[in-house]
Amino acid sequence: MATGAAPILAIRGLSKSFGATAVLHEVSLDVPRGAIVALLGASGSGKTTLLQAIAGLVEPDAGSIVLDGREIGAAPAFERSVNMMFQSYALFPHLSVADNIAYGLRARRAPRAEREQLVAWALDLVRLEGLGARRPEQLSGGQRQRVALARCLVMKPTVLLLDEPMAALDRGLRAAVQRELVGIQRRVGTTFILVTHDQDEAMAMADYVAVMDKGRIVQFGPPREVYEAPTTRFVASFLGTINLFEGQAVPGSPSGRGLATADGLQVTAAAPLPAAAAACLGVRPEKMSLAREPTGLGNDFPGTVEEVSYCGNLTYAVVRLNPARQLAVVVLNGTHGTRAGLAVGERVHVGFPPEALVALPA
Amino acid sequence: MKRARLSRLEQLTILIPFAWLLAFLALPILAVIALAFHEIADSIPPVQPLVSHVNGHWAVHASLRGMQIVTTDPLYIGAFRTALVNAALTTLGCALVGFPLAYAIARAPERRRNLYVLLMILPFWTSFLMRAYAWIGLIRDSGPLNSLLLAVGLIHEPIPILYTPAAVLLVMVYSYLPFFVLPMYAVLEKLPADLLAAAADLGARPWHVFRTVTLPLSLPGLVSGAVLVFVPAVGEYVIPELVGNSDSVMIGGILWEEFFQNRDWPLAATIALGTLGLLVLPALVLRRWFTSMAAARI
Numbered sequence: 001m002a003t004g005a006a007p008i009l010a011i012r013g014l015s016k017s018f019g020a021t022a023v024l025h026e027v028s029l030d031v032p033r034g035a036i037v038a039l040l041g042a043s044g045s046g047k048t049t050l051l052q053a054i055a056g057l058v059e060p061d062a063g064s065i066v067l068d069g070r071e072i073g074a075a076p077a078f079e080r081s082v083n084m085m086f087q088s089y090a091l092f093p094h095l096s097v098a099d100n101i102a103y104g105l106r107a108r109r110a111p112r113a114e115r116e117q118l119v120a121w122a123l124d125l126v127r128l129e130g131l132g133a134r135r136p137e138q139l140s141g142g143q144r145q146r147v148a149l150a151r152c153l154v155m156k157p158t159v160l161l162l163d164e165p166m167a168a169l170d171r172g173l174r175a176a177v178q179r180e181l182v183g184i185q186r187r188v189g190t191t192f193i194l195v196t197h198d199q200d201e202a203m204a205m206a207d208y209v210a211v212m213d214k215g216r217i218v219q220f221g222p223p224r225e226v227y228e229a230p231t232t233r234f235v236a237s238f239l240g241t242i243n244l245f246e247g248q249a250v251p252g253s254p255s256g257r258g259l260a261t262a263d264g265l266q267v268t269a270a271a272p273l274p275a276a277a278a279a280c281l282g283v284r285p286e287k288m289s290l291a292r293e294p295t296g297l298g299n300d301f302p303g304t305v306e307e308v309s310y311c312g313n314l315t316y317a318v319v320r321l322n323p324a325r326q327l328a329v330v331v332l333n334g335t336h337g338t339r340a341g342l343a344v345g346e347r348v349h350v351g352f353p354p355e356a357l358v359a360l361p362a
Numbered sequence: 363m364k365r366a367r368l369s370r371l372e373q374l375t376i377l378i379p380f381a382w383l384l385a386f387l388a389l390p391i392l393a394v395i396a397l398a399f400h401e402i403a404d405s406i407p408p409v410q411p412l413v414s415h416v417n418g419h420w421a422v423h424a425s426l427r428g429m430q431i432v433t434t435d436p437l438y439i440g441a442f443r444t445a446l447v448n449a450a451l452t453t454l455g456c457a458l459v460g461f462p463l464a465y466a467i468a469r470a471p472e473r474r475r476n477l478y479v480l481l482m483i484l485p486f487w488t489s490f491l492m493r494a495y496a497w498i499g500l501i502r503d504s505g506p507l508n509s510l511l512l513a514v515g516l517i518h519e520p521i522p523i524l525y526t527p528a529a530v531l532l533v534m535v536y537s538y539l540p541f542f543v544l545p546m547y548a549v550l551e552k553l554p555a556d557l558l559a560a561a562a563d564l565g566a567r568p569w570h571v572f573r574t575v576t577l578p579l580s581l582p583g584l585v586s587g588a589v590l591v592f593v594p595a596v597g598e599y600v601i602p603e604l605v606g607n608s609d610s611v612m613i614g615g616i617l618w619e620e621f622f623q624n625r626d627w628p629l630a631a632t633i634a635l636g637t638l639g640l641l642v643l644p645a646l647v648l649r650r651w652f653t654s655m656a657a658a659r660i
Binding site (some may be wrong): 108 | 559560561562570578579
């Protein structure tokens with residue numbers, strides 16, 4: 001954990017099965033106070049069940065959930081100082097925006113003056129001043145999301161849970177809404193835990209990403225660490241694209257850093273590899289260089305351009321080194337460089353320094 | 363050319379329901395209204411024509427006798443009241459039994475819901491009279507219900523249920539229950555589970571969730587179920603006849619008697635109009651109230 005302070009939420013050994021299907025396997029997670037943590041995974045990875053277990057909507061079979069020093073694993077949803085923003089936003093259609101926001105305050109019988117003050121504060125916070133009398137159906141998707149957010153934030157939750165917050169929004173809106181959500185979180189300082197299947201969303205918004213697979217958290221760390229130093233092949237390929245080199249350490253190679261692949265490539269790693277054992281090295285497409293002459297980087301392979309897709313700022317290329325191997329390469333379309341007019345069938349060199357390689361379990 | 367033919371087809375399609383309503387709703391109502399003002403006669407049909415032309419004289423034979431009887435005779439006023447009270451209690455009973463039933467079906471696992479709905483309406487595929495007679499067997503003094511209560515020791519001698527107003531209410535609630543449960547279920551089933559979860563998440567206890575979310579959002583089902591039960595229940599005459607006593611004579615039974623036994627068609631027609639009025643007026647008020655409520659806050 002990056003911070004030394006006690007976590008606001010500590011989960012230990014949480015398990016849950018639905019019938020014979022185990023959805024969560026002894027999940028443990030520490031959420032630092034005031035952070036945005038993203039639970040990132042494909043559908044069926046258990047991320048939503050974990051969120052619902054924290055919210056109290058799903059009862060775990062085993063394990064503990066300690067919120068701000070208090071065990072809440074057995075408490076019903078209405079007794080937890082945790083609130084959830086639903087994927088559908090779940091706004092009450094028969095209530096106005098202001099009454100939606102005041103719902104939780106009414107449920108806990110907050111005095112009228114306090115209620116009105118908090119609703120006004122929340123409307124202001126999410127920039128919906130003057131829309132309090134509207135009905136949810138009269139709002140745009142982005143406005144509805146902000147009502148759902150305000151409805152949770154007036155409760156001053158210890159932790160706010162967000163279930164796929166961008167799923168109901170148009171793609172074009174998402175980047176702006178992500179920035180806005182982060183801005184609001186920074187202002188109120190509430191700990192956010194969000195569930196998403198979108199790696200870009202997780203990396204853009206979160207301070208920490210917990211990558212989930214088959215009911216387990218497979219890696220937890222800041223987005224940069226999870227992306228740059230994935231600890232498993234699953235994490236490496238779930239967050240972006242990675243080119244893998246599997247093979248055997250070459251005995252007698254300089255400092256034991258050589259790896260020989262089955263298709264006859266010789267790859268040099270930055271650190272010594274386990275002697276005479278199987279090893280796996282990965283390199284991200286954007287960490288490679290593409291040139292018409294040898295690149296002079298620690299690793300350099302000649303190949304033929306097989307696919308090119310030009311995307312404005314970037315060009316994605318697939319280069320075939322031999323019948324058994326392709327490499328995915330991303331190049332930035334800057335004004336410098338020799339890649340202008342990359343054509344299918346062109347002979348090129350793909351190069352990358354040993355430091356660009358990450359060691360993965362063999 | 364093509365357009366003209368299409369529009370003629372459109373006219374025709376509008377004409378069909380219009381003609382249907384005219385032939386089977388407007389004309390019969392007008393006929394009943396006219397019948398209510400006829401004078402009775404010892405003939406077939408047992409009424410005098412409204413207008414006659416005898417010996418060169420035109421004569422009008424209209425009478426307000428039916429109106430006068432219905433609005434003054436305690437028998438008829440009492441029967442109207444019994445009908446309204448019974449229908450209201452039946453509606454209340456159906457709501458008290460039907461709402462939890464519909465809620466339970468709507469919250470059951472999705473693949474079992476259709477089965478439960480089928481099980482609920484299955485008895486209604488058999489003849490209504492058979493089911494009514496089955497109830498007579500169940501609730502009579504020597505029937506299984508009294509035997510059970512005696513065996514358990516709750517009572518020491520059979521309590522009379524059959525031929526009491528309670529029996530009428532029991533069998534009416536039973537008979538009309540599906541009319542309440544089905545629209546109620548249709549609304550409750552569409553109630554998004556997310557809304558209930560969100561309410562609980564915001565700190566609302568189950569009863570508060572029910573009162574502030576479930577109930578307001580299921581009001582349309584509640585209203586249509588109540589109307590579907592109340593309207594036919596007011597005119598019910600078979601059930602009071604079978605399991606009730608003289609106290610439970612409802613206006614539907616009186617109407618039947620006046621028409622078929624006393625052959626007093628104008629009085630029967632007046633009773634029919636009175637029943638219609640009693641039903642249409644509250645329905646209009648309810649509708650107005652409901653639309654204004656839907657527009658404003660619930």
